[in-house]
Amino acid sequence: MEIYAAYFTALTCFNLALFTRQHLLTRTKRSPHTSPEGEEEESISLADLPDSPDKQAVWDFKRIYFGVYILATAADWLQGPYIYTLYKDDKSLPEPTVAALFTTGFVAAATENLAVPSTTNSLSPSTEEKDHQQQSSATVQATYRDILCDGRLLTLAFTTTAFEGSMYLFVFFWSPALKAARASSASARGVSLENAGENVPGLPFGLIFASFMSAMMLGSMTTSAMNLTSNLKTSSRLTLHTVALATIALVTPVLAKSSETGVFWAFALFEICVGMYFPAMSKLKSEVVEEKVRGKVYGMMRVPLNLFVVLALGSTKEGDAYRHTMFRTAGTLLLIAFVVIARYLD
Template sequence: MEIYAAYFIALTCFNLALFTRQHLLVRPKTPSHTSPEEEAEDEESISLADLPHSPDKQAVWDFKRIYFGVYILATAADWLQGPYIYTLYHDAKALPEPTVAALFTTGFIAAAVSASFTENLAVPPTTHSLSPSTEEKDHQQQSSSSAQATYRDILRDRRLLALVFTTTAFEGSMYLFVFFWSPALKAARASSASARGISLENGGENVPGLPFGLIFASFMSAMMLGSMATSAMNLTSNLKISSRLTLHTVALAAIALIIPVLAKASETGVFWAFAWFETCVGMYFPAMSKLKSEVVEERVRGKVYGMMRVPLNLFVVLALGSTKEGDAYRDTMFRTAGSLLLIAFVVIARYLD
């Protein structure tokens, strides 16, 4: 049996244990008794944040059905093709690594462009009594002044600048990891085979191939493990705890990306370093979401989040756009990502912790 099957089973068992502890062994709080008038008033004023605790079970179920139905389909479509992008282009189509990186960058840019348009779809329509020309003119003036104010807010607020840098460093490293994990593990398997005395033919074509689907499933299990552990230990209950969690997560992620450079001859070491990084990804997003919600004002949240992605997109495009064939550039990218995460650790400790 492929050893990666055992890794996947182990990670899945940890997830099942956490799920059992969180949802089956811990009893939910008994809802307080309220009068019919109070219940009616509560149902009318339910916000999205309070929906999970709403007494209206049908509303909760309807929201879950609609949201998770769409989310699962979209995520499944992305994850099903995720393990095979690199190996399809590089191995099956025999394309050089810079070309594969260019194709990956094209998909990344397309996602970034579409995200900028879909942001406005979440804004509910409103009615106006102004004439169309006056309304359009006022809207343009308000949008321009709001954008200028948002830029000024980001440049003046050191906490926002810290969030921008941390987002760029961590999520940029995550996107680079998505591209480089396949060739890194292939190189580690070839190095391990060579260390065992197996002669490599035609660049290691005689070495058994990797089960990319099983490896990717293990990474997703590791990410889910990080997310569930964060939820089970209630590590995002307030700003201080979330900032401390982000601080530790960034440091652990930096170590996880440097290990494949130092221990590239160990296939097992490289795999578990990557699984470690994915666990950090699962812990990062709940903590960062809490930090953003506390630091960024709700009225400008959409614009600020969009602006925060500009340096992230530039970093990923430049890093992938300069990709070169071979292990040296990949090691350089892992070192760069790890170094940026260590700098982010210092920035968080200085301005957010």
């Protein structure tokens, strides 16, 4: 299936190589004959934690959790390649309407994200969390004040808005961006745009999306293999570099809009950044945000993210100009995030 099959194969091979390397290193570390004397094991199982149940209970929990998580994520990802093209090409809906439909699903998910922390706390059996539920609204106001007065929390909130907002915009705009790049390449070769439907082959959206997922996996596995989130310093440095690369990745489709290959690999680079971003950001949040207010703080951090995405998609216009504006806007926000991370976290 044209060149994208080769791209997917290459990304998959890189992932297999990293997985094999990581597996061999893990086996070597576990061997008692190869560990230096006195060296402590860096990783511990969940069952070794002070408050953890026995090993069988841990495995039961992991089996149930990952079973549900994999099914839910797979259902979401299977529709990912075809949302835009289904509404735009098959149903011939205008782009603002397609964006509105996409936004509806996002708003539903965002609403659920806001409800989950309180629901989780209400279902928790711990006395501490039950008492936490009974606190007055003054606690929420204090949490807001903590965020506004703490430069590190503000940095995390802004970085979350800039990066994850760019990610959600990317999910919507990658299909039309690649279609426009293919049409532009065809035009440069002398193929009439009026006959593009007959002379230009359609994009293999499923294969492209699979390549993006492989790229994201490559980013995550690279982070794990190089142990780039071992502490606050390394995590902040990784986030800084990830944001810088993501800025380049989102600006490239505007500068090289006539190169289908260039646009694809720019998007693949952004997906690699996504794979590196989440482990780093999770580590930063766990180090910076206190556990007793973590649920509320995470929910508050998503408020500006939700507003940004809804406003950006809600004002979508037909044509390439608006899409390029969104890529430039996302790149600018990521550049600002780079500056504030360097100032408050690095």
